[in-house]
Amino acid sequence: MPKYESIFIGDPTLTDDELEKLVKSYESLVSDSKGKILNLERWGRRRLAYPIGGREEGIYFLMLIECDASFPRELERRYRINDRILRHLTVRVENEAQLGPSPIMKARPPEREETPVPAPTQPPAPPAPSA
Amino acid sequence: MPRKRPTSGPRGRKKGFKRKFLFRKKKFCKFCDEKIKYIDYKDVRLLQAFTPERSKIFPRRISGTCSRHQRKLMVAIKRARTIALIPFTAD
Numbered sequence: 001m002p003k004y005e006s007i008f009i010g011d012p013t014l015t016d017d018e019l020e021k022l023v024k025s026y027e028s029l030v031s032d033s034k035g036k037i038l039n040l041e042r043w044g045r046r047r048l049a050y051p052i053g054g055r056e057e058g059i060y061f062l063m064l065i066e067c068d069a070s071f072p073r074e075l076e077r078r079y080r081i082n083d084r085i086l087r088h089l090t091v092r093v094e095n096e097a098q099l100g101p102s103p104i105m106k107a108r109p110p111e112r113e114e115t116p117v118p119a120p121t122q123p124p125a126p127p128a129p130s131a
Numbered sequence: 132m133p134r135k136r137p138t139s140g141p142r143g144r145k146k147g148f149k150r151k152f153l154f155r156k157k158k159f160c161k162f163c164d165e166k167i168k169y170i171d172y173k174d175v176r177l178l179q180a181f182t183p184e185r186s187k188i189f190p191r192r193i194s195g196t197c198s199r200h201q202r203k204l205m206v207a208i209k210r211a212r213t214i215a216l217i218p219f220t221a222d
Contacts, residue, residue: 007173009214009215048215049212049216049217049218049219050219052215058215086215087215088214089210089213091210095168095169097168098169098171102171103171103173103174103177104173107176
């Protein structure tokens, strides 16, 4: 089955929960169509190079999928229907370079996942205001 | 046998003209040089280097990019514009 990479830009006014739901809906769409998600990158909030629909920012997602050749058409159709998607682009993977992490993720400082942000240690309680 | 070109001889005709271009740097295709086969439309920094100032595509005659890579570059730039990674125009 051919591989595709699909980028979509979510509406920045959505809440995190709504965005999560949006991503989930496409994930399940892919798996329901006998496709496979090879990778999902969340680029997060990015400034758009030009305003789209009055929005200056967008939430970028990149899906790397393996699916039937007929599926991208359906996927794009769904993108178009959904007004929470500002833009989308689906292209066929033509080079292995596309399978690795995208330049945008590479440019990021390494995730701080391994070293979780130290829990904010409660500073010693301020001395009780003297009477 | 190929005709031999005179390799030496008086070349004083357009001396001034020649001198002017003596130190021009030879242009080369950046992508051939670095053996880049696939130009990624997501590589914003790379594409920006080829869309200076007004965000127009840097012409081949100036950048020195070879025709094959210029074509690939063009596709990449246009894709990147579609998803608002790089602008169509500056203002």
